[in-house]
Amino acid sequence: MKIPLSWLKDFIDLDGLPVEDIARKLTLAGMEVDEILYVGLPKPVYKEGEKHEFKTDGIGWDKEKLVVAEIREVKAHPNADKLTLLDLYDGQQDQIVLTGAPNIFHLKGAGKLEKPIKVAYAKEGATLYDGHAEGQVLMTLKRAKIRGVDSYSMTCSEKELGITDESDGIIILDDDAPVGMPLADYMGDAVLDISILPNMARNASVIGIARELAAMLGRELKKSSGQLSVTSNQLSVTSGQSVKELVEIEITDPELNPRFVVGLIRNVEIKPSPYQIQRRLKLAGIRPINNIVDATNYAMLEIGEPLHAFDYDVLKQRAGKKKIKIITRAAKDGEKLTTLDGNTRTLTSMNVLVCDEKGPLSLAGVMGGSESEVYDASKEVLDAVGIETKPDEKLPHGKASVRGTSTVNILLEGAAWNFINIRRTAKQHNLPSEASFRFSRGVHPAMAEGGVSLGLKYMAEWAGGAVAPGLVDAYPLPPKDAVAEITVNDVKRWLGIELTLERISELLSRLEFKCEITPTGHALRITAPSHRMDIGEGLVGVADVLEEIARSYGYDNIPTTTMADALPPQVGNPVHEWEEHLRDLLVAVGLQEVVSYRMTSVEKESRITQYDEYVRLANPIAPEKSVLRRSLIASVLDSLEKNIRYSEAFSFFEIGPVFEPIKNELPNEPRKLAIAITGLREATAWDVQDSPTLDFFDLKGRIELMLSGLRLTNISYTATDSYSSLHPGKAAEVKVNGQVIGAFGELHPLAKEQYELGDSPVLVAEFDLNVMRSIDPTYGIKTIPETPSMYEDIAIIVDESVQAETVEALIRQTGGRSVTDIRLFDLYRDEKIGAGKKSLAYSLTYQAEDKTMTDAEAAAIRNKIVKRLEKEVGAKLRS
Amino acid sequence: MQDKLNEIEKAALESLTSINDPAAVEAWRVTHLGRSSALMGVFSGLGKLSKEERPIVGQAANRVKVALEAALEERSKLVKAAVLAKSLEEDHIDVTLPGRTRHIGRLHPSTQQLRRVLDILAEMGFQVFTSREVETDEYNFQLLNFPPHHPARDMQDTFFIEADPPTGSGQDRGDNPILMRTHTSPGQIHAMRKFAAANPQDPPPIRIALPGMCFRYEQITARSEVQFNQVEGLAVGKNITFADLKGTIADFVRRMFSEGARLRFRASYFPFTEPSAEVDVECFVCGGKGCQVCKNSGWLEILGCGMVHPNVLMNGGYDPKVYSGYAWGMGPERQLMLRNKVGDIRYFWGNDVRFLEQF
Numbered sequence A: 001m002k003i004p005l006s007w008l009k010d011f012i013d014l015d016g017l018p019v020e021d022i023a024r025k026l027t028l029a030g031m032e033v034d035e036i037l038y039v040g041l042p043k044p045v046y047k048e049g050e051k052h053e054f055k056t057d058g059i060g061w062d063k064e065k066l067v068v069a070e071i072r073e074v075k076a077h078p079n080a081d082k083l084t085l086l087d088l089y090d091g092q093q094d095q096i097v098l099t100g101a102p103n104i105f106h107l108k109g110a111g112k113l114e115k116p117i118k119v120a121y122a123k124e125g126a127t128l129y130d131g132h133a134e135g136q137v138l139m140t141l142k143r144a145k146i147r148g149v150d151s152y153s154m155t156c157s158e159k160e161l162g163i164t165d166e167s168d169g170i171i172i173l174d175d176d177a178p179v180g181m182p183l184a185d186y187m188g189d190a191v192l193d194i195s196i197l198p199n200m201a202r203n204a205s206v207i208g209i210a211r212e213l214a215a216m217l218g219r220e221l222k223k224s225s226g227q228l229s230v231t232s233n234q235l236s237v238t239s240g241q242s243v244k245e246l247v248e249i250e251i252t253d254p255e256l257n258p259r260f261v262v263g264l265i266r267n268v269e270i271k272p273s274p275y276q277i278q279r280r281l282k283l284a285g286i287r288p289i290n291n292i293v294d295a296t297n298y299a300m301l302e303i304g305e306p307l308h309a310f311d312y313d314v315l316k317q318r319a320g321k322k323k324i325k326i327i328t329r330a331a332k333d334g335e336k337l338t339t340l341d342g343n344t345r346t347l348t349s350m351n352v353l354v355c356d357e358k359g360p361l362s363l364a365g366v367m368g369g370s371e372s373e374v375y376d377a378s379k380e381v382l383d384a385v386g387i388e389t390k391p392d393e394k395l396p397h398g399k400a401s402v403r404g405t406s407t408v409n410i411l412l413e414g415a416a417w418n419f420i421n422i423r424r425t426a427k428q429h430n431l432p433s434e435a436s437f438r439f440s441r442g443v444h445p446a447m448a449e450g451g452v453s454l455g456l457k458y459m460a461e462w463a464g465g466a467v468a469p470g471l472v473d474a475y476p477l478p479p480k481d482a483v484a485e486i487t488v489n490d491v492k493r494w495l496g497i498e499l500t501l502e503r504i505s506e507l508l509s510r511l512e513f514k515c516e517i518t519p520t521g522h523a524l525r526i527t528a529p530s531h532r533m534d535i536g537e538g539l540v541g542v543a544d545v546l547e548e549i550a551r552s553y554g555y556d557n558i559p560t561t562t563m564a565d566a567l568p569p570q571v572g573n574p575v576h577e578w579e580e581h582l583r584d585l586l587v588a589v590g591l592q593e594v595v596s597y598r599m600t601s602v603e604k605e606s607r608i609t610q611y612d613e614y615v616r617l618a619n620p621i622a623p624e625k626s627v628l629r630r631s632l633i634a635s636v637l638d639s640l641e642k643n644i645r646y647s648e649a650f651s652f653f654e655i656g657p658v659f660e661p662i663k664n665e666l667p668n669e670p671r672k673l674a675i676a677i678t679g680l681r682e683a684t685a686w687d688v689q690d691s692p693t694l695d696f697f698d699l700k701g702r703i704e705l706m707l708s709g710l711r712l713t714n715i716s717y718t719a720t721d722s723y724s725s726l727h728p729g730k731a732a733e734v735k736v737n738g739q740v741i742g743a744f745g746e747l748h749p750l751a752k753e754q755y756e757l758g759d760s761p762v763l764v765a766e767f768d769l770n771v772m773r774s775i776d777p778t779y780g781i782k783t784i785p786e787t788p789s790m791y792e793d794i795a796i797i798v799d800e801s802v803q804a805e806t807v808e809a810l811i812r813q814t815g816g817r818s819v820t821d822i823r824l825f826d827l828y829r830d831e832k833i834g835a836g837k838k839s840l841a842y843s844l845t846y847q848a849e850d851k852t853m854t855d856a857e858a859a860a861i862r863n864k865i866v867k868r869l870e871k872e873v874g875a876k877l878r879s
Numbered sequence B: 001m002q003d004k005l006n007e008i009e010k011a012a013l014e015s016l017t018s019i020n021d022p023a024a025v026e027a028w029r030v031t032h033l034g035r036s037s038a039l040m041g042v043f044s045g046l047g048k049l050s051k052e053e054r055p056i057v058g059q060a061a062n063r064v065k066v067a068l069e070a071a072l073e074e075r076s077k078l079v080k081a082a083v084l085a086k087s088l089e090e091d092h093i094d095v096t097l098p099g100r101t102r103h104i105g106r107l108h109p110s111t112q113q114l115r116r117v118l119d120i121l122a123e124m125g126f127q128v129f130t131s132r133e134v135e136t137d138e139y140n141f142q143l144l145n146f147p148p149h150h151p152a153r154d155m156q157d158t159f160f161i162e163a164d165p166p167t168g169s170g171q172d173r174g175d176n177p178i179l180m181r182t183h184t185s186p187g188q189i190h191a192m193r194k195f196a197a198a199n200p201q202d203p204p205p206i207r208i209a210l211p212g213m214c215f216r217y218e219q220i221t222a223r224s225e226v227q228f229n230q231v232e233g234l235a236v237g238k239n240i241t242f243a244d245l246k247g248t249i250a251d252f253v254r255r256m257f258s259e260g261a262r263l264r265f266r267a268s269y270f271p272f273t274e275p276s277a278e279v280d281v282e283c284f285v286c287g288g289k290g291c292q293v294c295k296n297s298g299w300l301e302i303l304g305c306g307m308v309h310p311n312v313l314m315n316g317g318y319d320p321k322v323y324s325g326y327a328w329g330m331g332p333e334r335q336l337m338l339r340n341k342v343g344d345i346r347y348f349w350g351n352d353v354r355f356l357e358q359f
C-alpha cells in the first residue's frame, strides 16, 4: 500500500523524524517498507555503492527554484500557433512563461484573467524530469530562445515534478495555494510503499499506519479513530427527509453480511476534486475520477472502510412508487450482473449481491453494477471504485443505460461482508480491487458507520449538496468483543520477559486496547479495539495479544537467552544417516550428485519407461512439468542429455523419491538411487589422448565398491533381459541374500536413440533404497595374517558359456580357507586356444592360518583346484 | 718389484684424474683392478716368489690395491656428483603445463549446504526428522492454522494433485485435497503427534530439524523456482520462550554466517507461529557497509521464525497451557545464492556440470 507522508501527518506529528527513520520503525513493527518515493521532500543523496537501508526513487524539489505562482494574463505567442505566453507572478516578480500545455490553450489570448490560475512554477536551473522524454529522465531547466521569445522558466506538469509517470497538461493548483511559497513546503511529499501482512488488514489505511506509528514512537494521534468516525449529526449541512423514510434494508443472511449502512446526500455537483486530493490519490496509486468517486476512495484509503456510491435516482426509479428496499443475499447459481467495467458476469451461490426489489445492483464488496453507478454526463466515465487503473489505461466503457443527466443524489453504502465469500468472488471473477483486498482480509463491521459518514463529509465538502439526516443502519450481527485475560506469567512463559500488569497495560493501550486489571489483581482483562478483526478467543487470543505486547515492547528489546529447557533424549535418524553415507560412498567412487525437478512429463519419461498411472498435477505450471516422476533414471538421463556437449565423461547419480499413485490418496514415495555414466574412462590431458570409453564393468566396479562400503555381503549378479530400457545382453540384476535390490547395464540402443547422448555407451543403474536399507550389513572384518602368504597364477581354458562367477566359486569352494584371495587378471581369446573357448587367468593367494605354507602344501591345493575345474566345467590348464 | 708396484700405482692414479663419466670409471676399474690388471698379475705371481719375498710383496701389493680402491671410490663419488649436477641442471620441465586430472565425484551444492546447516543444528541438539513431499491440505495448511480460504494461503501458492477421475480442480476430496507441500512444516505436526503418542499424558520435549524439498506455484525465473529446499528447526518444551528463540537463532547465525554479525528481528506474520518474526543478518559480504548482494541495504533477509501457535501445539498433541515452543525456517539455496553469489536460482535444478563443478 502506498501512503503519502503528508496524509500521514494529518494524523500524527512526525516533525523531526527523517523519512527513513519512519520507514525503519514501520519495517521493524511488521509493516515492511519496500520503497520510499520522494515527490518533493528532500531526497537523501547516496554515493555509488553507499549503504542505504531502503530503496529510494524520485526527486526533491529545490525550495528556491520551485514555487507556487499565479497566471495573471494569457497571451498568444507572436510566432507560434501552438504556444501561449503566460504573464505570471511568482511572489517576488512578474515572469513571462511559454507553454504548449493543452489545458491552458483554451485561454490563449484571453488577456487579463478575472481569477488568476495557481500553478507550479520552475525557475531557471531547477532540476526536474523531462516532460517530453520517454520514462523519467532528469534535466536542468536552461535558458533558450523559442521562436524568438526568451524562455528561462516553466509551469510544471505532474510528470515533470515526479507526481505521475505521464501527464497531459500543467498542474492547476487549488485556488488557496499561497503564491510565492516553495512548492516543497506547499505539497512536497514522500510515499512509503508498505507491504500489508495478511493479519494486518487493519493497517491498509492511512489511519491504520498512523496508529501503529503513534504506538511505536510513543506519540499521540492527532485525531483518534473514534473522533474520526464522524456521525451524520456532526455533518455541517443536513436537510430534507431523513434517509430512514426513503430507504429500508433487508439482510437475508447476517453471516454473509453482518452490517449494512447507507446515507444520502442530495444535490451534489459532479466535478473534479480539489487538486491536493487528486494529488494524494495519485500518489496512493488511485486514479482520480470525480469528486464523488474520489470521496469514496479517499475515505477508504484514509480509514480502511470501502464504500460504494449508488445513483439514488436510478434506485428510486427502479422502486417505482414504493420505498427503496435494499436486499443483500447470496447470488443464485447462473444469475447474471453487468458490472461497471461492462462485463456481464455469471454468478454462483458463493457470490453475494446487493439488490433492490427489481434485482441485483452490485457484486457486494467487489464491484458495482453498471446500471446504478454514479454518472457524470460531462465525462461519460464510469464509477471506478477500487479498480486499479494504470495511467495510460483508458477507462472501461460499458454503460448499460445511457442517462441524460449527471447524478445529483447519492446513496452511499458502507458494509461488512464475510471475507471468505469476498475472497472467493474476487478470485473467481478475477477482480482484485482495493475494496476486495480489504474485505477479503476482514474489515471490522464497526467501521461501516464511520466510513459512510466520512464519505458523506468529503462529498459535501467537494461537491456541495446537503446530507440527509440520519443513516439507515442494519446491524444484525455485531461481532463479540475480542477479550483476553493475560497474566504476568503468560508474558514470561511465552516471551521470556518480566513485565508488570501496569507496563503491559501501557504497551497495549498505545495500540488502543482497553485494559483493566481484574478484581483479583492477578490478570489483565484486555478488549481489542473495534477496528481489529485479528484478535481471537481463549488461548489464541492470549497469543494474539502477546504478539502485540512484543511488537509494542520492540522485538529488539527482548533479551537473547540460551535455552534452559531440558535437552530431549537424542535419537538418531538412521534412514537419513544411511542415505548420507551412501552419498559419500558414491562421491568417493567418482560420481557427481544431481538433483532434478520432481515434476516432469509423461512424454519425457516414456522415452525410457512406460507407466499408465501417474500422480498428476491439477494446476501444472507448464506441460513439461505436469506429473510427478516415476523413474529416477529418467531424471538423471535428462540431466545427462542437457550436459552432453560440456564434458568428455559423466558420472551422475541422484537420490530421491519417485511417486507411485494411489487413487485419491497420498501416493507412495519410495526412495531410489539412479546412476548414469558415459564417456571416457580416463581424464584426457595434453599427453594423454586415448582413453577407452566407460562400459558395463566400470559401472559394475562402482556398484561393487558402493555395496562393499555399505558392508553388504552375499551379493550376486544375474544376467537379465527383462528390463526394456537395458541392453538384453549387457544387463544384470543385483541381489543381496537372493533379494533383488536393483539392476544395471548398458542403456538399450532403442532407448538411447530417444536421447541425444553422444556415441559412447551409456550405463545406467537404479536401486530401491527402501529394500537396500532393510538388509542387515555385516560389520565384522578379517584379521590380517601375521604369517607370509604365497601367490600363484593359474590360467585355464574353458568354453565361452562358462561364467566367471562359476569358476571363481569352484576355486573358492575347493581352496577353502587356504585360498584367501582370487583375482581374475586376464581374460583372453585367440585361435590357438580354439574357437568358442576363452582363457581365464587367476592370481591366487594361499595362506595357512597360523604357519607359513610350504610349496608342497600349496601345490596340493592347486592340484585339487585344477582337478575340480577339469571335472566340473571341462577346464584345461594352460601351460 | 717394489718399483713395479709403485709404477702401477702411479700410472693408475694418474689415469684416474682424467676420468669424468661412470662408464670410464668402470673401464678404469677393469683395467687397474680387474682380473687381468697388472696389479692382479702381481698377486697371481706371488706363488713364484721366495718365502721371504712373498709376504713383503704381498703386503705392498695389498697396500696399492687398497689405495687404488679408495681412489676409485672417491673418484666415483665425484663423477656421480658431477653427473647428477649436470642432470639437475639440464633436466627442466614446464611447471606451468596443466596437471593431469581425474574424474571426481561431488555432492550437489544443495546437499552440501543442507549438511552444513544440519551439522550445526545437530551440535545444538536438533535431530533430523523427515516427512513426505506430497501432503494433504490438512497437514500442509489446516493443522498449521491456515483454515480453508484463509488469506495467508495467498503467501503460498500451491500445486494441487489431480483427483481421479479428473475434476479440473483437484477438489473432490472436499476441503482436504492432496497437494505438494509448500513448506516442511507439516513435519511439525507429524513429529509432534509421533512424540506425543509415546506418552500422551506428558509428551516429551522436542528438538528437531526438518529438511526437505518444498514446492510453490510460481513462474520459474532467475529469482523464483517451483521447488526449493527448506530446513526448519522446531523446539517444544515446558520452558521455551521468545527470548530463547532469539538466543538459538543468534547461536545458529554465528556458526553459519559470521562470528560478529548483527541480527535484527522484524515483526512478521506466519499463521503457524505467534509472535512471528523475520530475521535479517548484517550482510556478511560487505559487513553491513552496503554491496550488491544486500542491494546496498546492509541487511540480508535469511529466515522466518516465531513461537509455535497454540493451535499448532494443540493439533500436535501438546497442551499450549503447559508447553510452548518455537520454529524457524530457512532456505539452503538462498543461503548459497548469498554466500556464493549465485545470480540465478534456476542453476540448482539445471544440473549443468559447469555449475556443479564449482562447488
Ligand SMILES: [Zn+2]
Pocket (backbone or CB within 6 Å): B283, B284, B285, B286, B287, B288, B289, B290, B291, B292, B293, B294, B295, B296, B298, B299
Ligand atoms: Zn552487503
